[in-house]
Amino acid sequence: MARPTPLSGFPEWLPAGRIVEQHVLDTLRRTFELNGFAGIETRAVEPLSELLRKGETSKEVYVLRRLQAEADEAAAVDDSSLGLHFDLTVPFARYVLENAGQLSFPFRRYQIQKVWRGERPQEGRFREFYQADIDVVGAGELPFHVEVELPLVMAEALAALPIPPVRILVNNRKVAEGFYRGIGLEDVDAVLRSIDKLDKVGPGVAADFLQQEAGASAEQARACLALAGISGSDARIAEAVTRLAREFGATSELLETGLAELVALVEAAAAVTPGVLVADLRIARGLDYYTGSVYETVLVGHESLGSICSGGRYDELATDGANTYPGVGLSIGVSRLVSRLLSVGLVRATRSVPSAVVVAVTSEESRTDSERVAAALRGRGVPVEVAPSAAKFGRQIRFADRRGVPFVWFPATAERTQPDGTVVAATGHEVKDIRTGEQVAAELATWVPPASDLWPRVVSSGADSVE
Amino acid sequence: MARPTPLSGFPEWLPAGRIVEQHVLDTLRRTFELNGFAGIETRAVEPLSELLRKGETSKEVYVLRRLQAEADEAAAVDDSSLGLHFDLTVPFARYVLENAGQLSFPFRRYQIQKVWRGERPQEGRFREFYQADIDVVGAGELPFHVEVELPLVMAEALAALPIPPVRILVNNRKVAEGFYRGIGLEDVDAVLRSIDKLDKVGPGVAADFLQQEAGASAEQARACLALAGISGSDARIAEAVTRLAREFGATSELLETGLAELVALVEAAAAVTPGVLVADLRIARGLDYYTGSVYETVLVGHESLGSICSGGRYDELATDGANTYPGVGLSIGVSRLVSRLLSVGLVRATRSVPSAVVVAVTSEESRTDSERVAAALRGRGVPVEVAPSAAKFGRQIRFADRRGVPFVWFPATAERTQPDGTVVAATGHEVKDIRTGEQVAAELATWVPPASDLWPRVVSSGADSVE
Numbered sequence: 001m002a003r004p005t006p007l008s009g010f011p012e013w014l015p016a017g018r019i020v021e022q023h024v025l026d027t028l029r030r031t032f033e034l035n036g037f038a039g040i041e042t043r044a045v046e047p048l049s050e051l052l053r054k055g056e057t058s059k060e061v062y063v064l065r066r067l068q069a070e071a072d073e074a075a076a077v078d079d080s081s082l083g084l085h086f087d088l089t090v091p092f093a094r095y096v097l098e099n100a101g102q103l104s105f106p107f108r109r110y111q112i113q114k115v116w117r118g119e120r121p122q123e124g125r126f127r128e129f130y131q132a133d134i135d136v137v138g139a140g141e142l143p144f145h146v147e148v149e150l151p152l153v154m155a156e157a158l159a160a161l162p163i164p165p166v167r168i169l170v171n172n173r174k175v176a177e178g179f180y181r182g183i184g185l186e187d188v189d190a191v192l193r194s195i196d197k198l199d200k201v202g203p204g205v206a207a208d209f210l211q212q213e214a215g216a217s218a219e220q221a222r223a224c225l226a227l228a229g230i231s232g233s234d235a236r237i238a239e240a241v242t243r244l245a246r247e248f249g250a251t252s253e254l255l256e257t258g259l260a261e262l263v264a265l266v267e268a269a270a271a272v273t274p275g276v277l278v279a280d281l282r283i284a285r286g287l288d289y290y291t292g293s294v295y296e297t298v299l300v301g302h303e304s305l306g307s308i309c310s311g312g313r314y315d316e317l318a319t320d321g322a323n324t325y326p327g328v329g330l331s332i333g334v335s336r337l338v339s340r341l342l343s344v345g346l347v348r349a350t351r352s353v354p355s356a357v358v359v360a361v362t363s364e365e366s367r368t369d370s371e372r373v374a375a376a377l378r379g380r381g382v383p384v385e386v387a388p389s390a391a392k393f394g395r396q397i398r399f400a401d402r403r404g405v406p407f408v409w410f411p412a413t414a415e416r417t418q419p420d421g422t423v424v425a426a427t428g429h430e431v432k433d434i435r436t437g438e439q440v441a442a443e444l445a446t447w448v449p450p451a452s453d454l455w456p457r458v459v460s461s462g463a464d465s466v467e
Numbered sequence: 468m469a470r471p472t473p474l475s476g477f478p479e480w481l482p483a484g485r486i487v488e489q490h491v492l493d494t495l496r497r498t499f500e501l502n503g504f505a506g507i508e509t510r511a512v513e514p515l516s517e518l519l520r521k522g523e524t525s526k527e528v529y530v531l532r533r534l535q536a537e538a539d540e541a542a543a544v545d546d547s548s549l550g551l552h553f554d555l556t557v558p559f560a561r562y563v564l565e566n567a568g569q570l571s572f573p574f575r576r577y578q579i580q581k582v583w584r585g586e587r588p589q590e591g592r593f594r595e596f597y598q599a600d601i602d603v604v605g606a607g608e609l610p611f612h613v614e615v616e617l618p619l620v621m622a623e624a625l626a627a628l629p630i631p632p633v634r635i636l637v638n639n640r641k642v643a644e645g646f647y648r649g650i651g652l653e654d655v656d657a658v659l660r661s662i663d664k665l666d667k668v669g670p671g672v673a674a675d676f677l678q679q680e681a682g683a684s685a686e687q688a689r690a691c692l693a694l695a696g697i698s699g700s701d702a703r704i705a706e707a708v709t710r711l712a713r714e715f716g717a718t719s720e721l722l723e724t725g726l727a728e729l730v731a732l733v734e735a736a737a738a739v740t741p742g743v744l745v746a747d748l749r750i751a752r753g754l755d756y757y758t759g760s761v762y763e764t765v766l767v768g769h770e771s772l773g774s775i776c777s778g779g780r781y782d783e784l785a786t787d788g789a790n791t792y793p794g795v796g797l798s799i800g801v802s803r804l805v806s807r808l809l810s811v812g813l814v815r816a817t818r819s820v821p822s823a824v825v826v827a828v829t830s831e832e833s834r835t836d837s838e839r840v841a842a843a844l845r846g847r848g849v850p851v852e853v854a855p856s857a858a859k860f861g862r863q864i865r866f867a868d869r870r871g872v873p874f875v876w877f878p879a880t881a882e883r884t885q886p887d888g889t890v891v892a893a894t895g896h897e898v899k900d901i902r903t904g905e906q907v908a909a910e911l912a913t914w915v916p917p918a919s920d921l922w923p924r925v926v927s928s929g930a931d932s933v934e
Contacts, residue, residue, distance in 0.1 A: 003787045004517070004565045007549075010510035012562065014569055015576070018507050033922075034845045036822035036852030040485050043477035043595055044511075044581065048534075050471070060535075066585035067515075067528040067550065082474075083534065095479065098471045102481055104869050106855045108820070109482070114511065118533035128510055143856060145834060271835060272842075320470045353575070355503035367612060368738060375739075378501045385503030388573045389610060402571050455500075 009119060009127030011335055013342070016352035021130075021338045023349075023458040024161055025112055028132045028332065031157035032110035037134050040109050042091035044116075049079035050094055051086065060086055060117040084116040088133045089329060093318035096137055096325050105139040105325075106146070112334075126335055133311075135329030137318065142326040144261060147293040147313050148268045154297070154309050154330045155276045162347045162458050163337070166308070168276055169231075169296045170265055171283035173312065174258025175241065176227075182250025183223050189288045190214035195228055196284040223248045228282040233266045237279045258292075265293055291315040295330055299337075308337050350457045351404030354383040356449045357431075358400035359409045361390040366411070373411050373429070376444050383455065384409075401434050406453045408432045409442070476586060476594030478802055480809070483819035488597075488805045490816075490925040491628055492579055495599045495799065498624035499577035504601050507576050509558035511583075516546035517561055518553065527553055527584040551583040555600045556796060560785035563604055563792050572606040572792075573613070579801075593802055600778075602796030604785065609793040611728060614760040614780050615735045621764070621776055621797045622743045629814045629925055630804070633775070635743055636698075636763045637732055638750040640779065641725025642708065643694075649717025650690050656755045657681035662695055663751040690715045695749040700733045704746045725759075732760055758782040762797055766804075775804050817924045818871030821850040823916045824898075825867040826876045828857040836878050840896070843911050844876075850922065851876075868901050873920045875899045876909070 006012065013021055029039065051061050061083040085091045088111045096107065112132045119125045134153060136146045151168050158166045180191045194209035201209070203225050210221040223244070230240045238259040245251045262279050269277035285294040292313030299305055311330030318325040341347045357377060359370045370386045377384045385405075387396045393410070400408045408431070415426040431447060432439040448454070473479065480488055496506065518528050528550040552558045555578045563574065579599045586592045601620060603613045618635050625633045647658045661676035668676070670692050677688040690711070697707045705726040712718045729746050736744035752761040759780030766772055778797030785792040808814045824844060826837045837853045844851045852872075854863045860877070867875045875898070882893040898914060899906040915921070 003567075004561050006565065007510065007512070007514075010512060012508070012510055014566060015505040015507055018505070021508075022506060033821040034848070034850050036820060036850055038482040038485070038820045039489060040482055041479070041488075043474065043479055044583070045474070045477060045595070047474075061533075062531045063534050064529045064531060064551070064585070066587070067530050067544070068585070077534070084531070094471050098473065099481060100470075104819075108852065116511070118531070118535070120533070128512070138855075145831075146855075149838075149853075268835070272838065352571075353503060353505045354500040364612075368735070371616075371739065381501070383501050383503055385575065386616075388605075388613075 008121060009123075009125060011126060011129070011339060013338075014352070016349045017338075017342050019349035019352065019456050020342060020347055020458050021334070024334060024338055024341075025130070025132070027160045028157050028334070029110070029112060031153070031160055032132075032134055035108075035134075035153045035156070037108045037110040037153075040092075040095065040111055041113055042085070042088070042095050042111065044084055044114075045082040046085050046091055046094065047079060048077070048081045048083050050090060051083045053090070060119060062116050062118040084118075086117050087115055088113060088131050088331065089135070089317070092133070092135060092329075093325070093327075096318045097320050100139070100320075100323065100325070106136050106142060107138075108134075108136045110134045126339075129333065129335030130338075132332040132334050133329060135327050137325045137327035139323065139325060142328065144264070144292075145268075146328045147261070148265050150311070150328050150330055151265075151277060151293075151295050152269060152272055154295075154332070155273055158297070158309065158332075162460055163299060163341065164302060164346075165300045166276070166297050167278055167300055168269075168309070169278055169280035169283050169298065170262065171279065171281055171285075171294050172258040172262040172265075173285075173290045173292055173294055174254050175262055175281065176258075176284065178252045178255030178258055179227055179241070179245060179250050180224065182245060182252045182255060183220050183248045185214060185216055185220055185224070187214050191216070191224060192284040192288075195224060195282065198225075198228055198282055198284075223250070231278060231280040231282070233270055233275075233278050235263050235267070237266075237281070238263050241281065261292060285310060285312055289314045289317045291326075293328070299340075302340065305336070305340055308333055345461045347458055348461050350459060351406075352456070353385075353403045353405060354456060355385045355403065355405045356382055356453055356455070357384040357407045357409050358396065358403075358405050359384060359386045359411065360393055360396045361387045362411065362413055364390045366390075366413070369411050369413075373409055373444060377409075377447075380448060381454075382448055397432070397434055406433060406435060407449055408434055410439075412444075475588060476590075476592060478593060478596070478806060480805075481819070483816045484805075484809050486816035486819065486923050487809060487814055487925050488801070491801060491805055491808075492597070492599070494627045495624050495801070496577070496579060498620070498627055499599075499601055502575075502601075502620045502623070504575045504577040504620075507559075507562065507578055508580055509552070509555070509562050509578070511551055511581075512549040513552050513558055513561065514546060515544070515548045515550050517557060518550045520557070527586060529583050529585040551585075553584050554582055555580060555598050555798065556602070556784070559600070559602055559796075560792075560794075563785050564787050567606070567787075567790065567792070573603050573609060574605075575601075575603050577601045593806075596800065596802030597805075599799040599801050600796060602794050604792045604794035606790065606792060609795065611731070611759075612735075613795045614728070615732050617778070617795050617797055618732075618744060618760075618762050619736060619739055621762075621799070622740055625764070625776065625799075629927055630766060630808065631769060631813075632767045633743070633764050634745055634767055635736075635776070636745055636747040636750050636765065637729065638746065638748055638752075638761050639725040639729040639732075640752075640757045640759055640761055641721050642729060642748065643725075643751065645719045645722030645725055646694055646708070646712060646717050647691065649712060649719045649722060650687050650715045652681055652683055652687055652691075654681050658683070658691060659751040659755075662691060662749065665692075665695055665749055665751075690717070698745060698747040698749070700737055700742075700745050702730050702734070704733075704748070705730050708748065728759060752777060752779055756781045756784045758793075760795070766807075769807065772803070772807055775800055812928045814925055815928050817926060818873075819923070820852075820870045820872060821923065822852045822870065822872045823849055823920055823922070824851040824874045824876050825863065825870075825872050826851060826853045826878065827860060827863045828854045829878060829880055831857045833857075833878070833880070840876055840878050840911060844914075847915060848921075849915055864899070864901055873900060873902060874916055875901055877906075879911075 290312035294312035296307035297309035677683040757779035761779035763774035764776035898909040
């Protein structure tokens with residue numbers, strides 16, 4: 001076969017890149033678990049009927065068929081057909097309903113898995129990528145304070161990553177809905193979809209969208225854009241929105257409730273981590289299941305990347321008729337973030353293999369001695385591999401160097417007599433730091449590498465270490 | 468919507484089961500990394516042309532189509548169609564060819580991912596499951612000692628799991644091929660497929676298979692079954708096979724090479740971990756790409772589960788014409804193993820949530836005080852959650868108890884005057900072990916739970932702890 005080429009939209013990393021991705025995933029997981037979130041995984045597939053309950057993303061589903069399916073089975077795509085999940089929220093809602101009797105509520109879960117979107121091949125978007133989600137769902141009710149807590153957990157998780165600082169932009173669906181209805185726009189979803197495009201298309205085109213797709217007058221469009229222009233991190237945003245609402249005769253109880261929640265959110269967040277959460281009335285989130293706070297997150301200095309972590313409060317996503325499970329959730333688009341970190345060279349791994357030590361092999365006959373050295377080091381938690389061949393030591397050192405492994409271990413040898421009768425004296429264990437060339441005697445029972453060399457680390461490029 | 472039901476073949480665990488699975492995955496990963504294997508992940512899909520290069524599993528592929536594909540695109544299933552990978556070996560071979568210029572050989576990699584098999588729905592087999600693979604591939608050549616090393620790495624990984632001891636059964640494809648050709652059977656793959664079924668169908672039916680599908684005479688079938696009956700862990704297996712081969716006039720250089728390798732393998736393994744590796748000439752492995760050692764692994768006392776870890780040496784799997792990358796690999800079927808551990812109750816998690824502590828909330832007004840306690844504990848690496856509501860303390864304790872969280876923290880309170888004028892004295896921080904009921908004063912700056920309570924542990928059911 002010819003050398004294969006990458007498939008557009010399906011990213012894969014070389015080992016050093018994978019170390020960066022794994023570091024990001026491990027760090028997120030640790031923060032989520034420290035905050036009491038239980039990890040679950042759901043199957044990769046859902047029935048199409050589940051995936052298509054919310055219309056917006058229906059275009060992007062991959063449907064499965066068994067290669068050896070009967071002809072009639074292969075041709076049919078119906079509700080019971082299986083599709084790959086395009087996010088982790090829909091499967092999570094299904095999981096909660098399926099297992100409600102065996103879960104303890106409020107149920108706090110994190111979920112880190114790949115998702116798939118059946119984008120057209122030429123669009124150049126990711127068709128497979130990691131998402132890392134946290135959600136808290138209640139049985140029947142869920143207090144507002146969860147809407148404060150969850151973005152702060154994400155802020156903590158993102159702050160633990162080797163990335164620039166983040167800013168979490170928040171809005172409240174009740175503010176948007178209250179205001180739009182107040183000025184006479186009933187198709188709230190259409191307004192939200194137009195506002196959601198504001199950053200991409202600018203206010204002029206957004207105003208056109210509002211008029212063409214949400215049935216707004218020029219005046220109503222102007223009101224929507226004015227609302228979208230408001231941002232801040234204290235009670236003054238409520239004053240600004242209320243002034244605007246009065247100007248357009250749009251005050252309502254829903255709007256007031258939303259403003260109270262929005263101010264409570266940014267003020268509570270500012271008390272814990274000042275400057276991270278900012279109210280921004282431009283944040284719309286296209287998904288129609290949000291009912292309260294909504295969140296988007298930008299990397300400061302890399303705003304063009306778009307939101308790396310989004311979510312919100314939902315009340316009707318998981319319901320089986322008898323019971324409803326309201327929730328708050330946020331989702332990090334991990335692959336896009338890692339891809340950016342790697343492509344602009346923001347971070348790198350200090351080496352591309354786990355091994356801190358290569359144990360040299362003096363001769364194939366004594367390979368077992370080298371294996372014993374390796375086992376002793378591993379027993380103390382040192383990642384190690386044995387040289388693949390008993391080549392000249394210079395070649396074995398170059399082998400380690402090529403992999404970025406910092407140390408080569410030379411096992412002790414017994415006194416031996418060469419074929420020509422020469423006696424070669426016994427030697428003790430020695431270890432060489434191949435970066436400095438320094439080679440010293442080492443105790444097999446106690447030697448460990450410096451902590452900073454034990455495992456590959458993920459560091460800011462250029463910087464010495466970011467952990 | 469109605470309450471959803473599980474999809475046959477797509478296992479999902481409740482949070483406590485996922486803790487067991489995650490523990491297994493973490494433990495495997497750690498052992499692999501300690502042995503110098505670099506982690507990679509490959510995309511979930513491969514072109515059908517890749518997946519169908521080896522015929523055996525072609526029946527089990529899930530093919531993807533975009534839901535919104537044009538009609539002609541949706542109908543066509545051709546070589547460029549994408550299918551979900553059914554193992555990690557084929558994608559790994561492709562990854563090596565695609566990235567050969569950027570990898571350092573011998574390339575040691577582990578890969579832990581889900582795979583999919585498009586089984587007929589009624590067959591009740593797993594259609595989605597985790598595999599955990601290690602492989603070492605060389606560029607052009609790969610020394611024999613890798614065939615000794617890899618099953619020992621797997622033995623180390625499996626010994627670190629909370630499972631019964633394993634036995635790794637090994638054979639050598641050169642022995643089988645040398646013997647079969649020596650007695651005049653040229654369709655070696657057909658013979659292997661028949662012998663592979665021996666455990667399931669018994670010698671009588673296997674002899675029928677050999678005659679019907681491999682074109683064997685009754686005498687040749689008898690010879691194959693006699694070979695399959697040989698097992699042992701030292702040089703005597705070579706003597707037994709050689710005797711049998713002489714009886715049937717089947718000696719050959721290939722057979723001798725294979726026997727020398729097989730004996731070298733079991734003897735080298737016995738020197739490191741006695742009793743774990745056993746030569747068993749019944750082991751066939753259906754896959755036609757193996758060329759040297761082949762491995763299967765049984766859980767002692769649970770042999771009916773079949774092989775939980777299999778693999779072998781291959782020489783032609785990854786080749787782009789100009790270069791060939793021979794390898795040795797083994798793969799653990801993690802989901803089947805975890806499923807068995809959970810269903811027969813061999814292991815359990817000590818709790819189903821990460822939290823070691825629930826911080827009580829005295830009143831909604833003082834929730835921030837509880838959040839500060841939680842942040843302080845998390846800062847010292849203690850997983851913690853804050854109670855969802857400021858209910859009576861008895862209810863908050865029952866909330867923690869229901870989740871299996873061992874400790875409840877009661878935050879210090881300032882002196883306060885109640886509406887009726889009563890003065891309530893200030894209190895210090897206290898922490899209650901809800902298993903013993905003991906409640907003691909605690910220092911926020913220093914308190915940590917006992918190490919055995921810090922994280923959920925995976926223990927043998929009934930036993931106190933297996934780590």
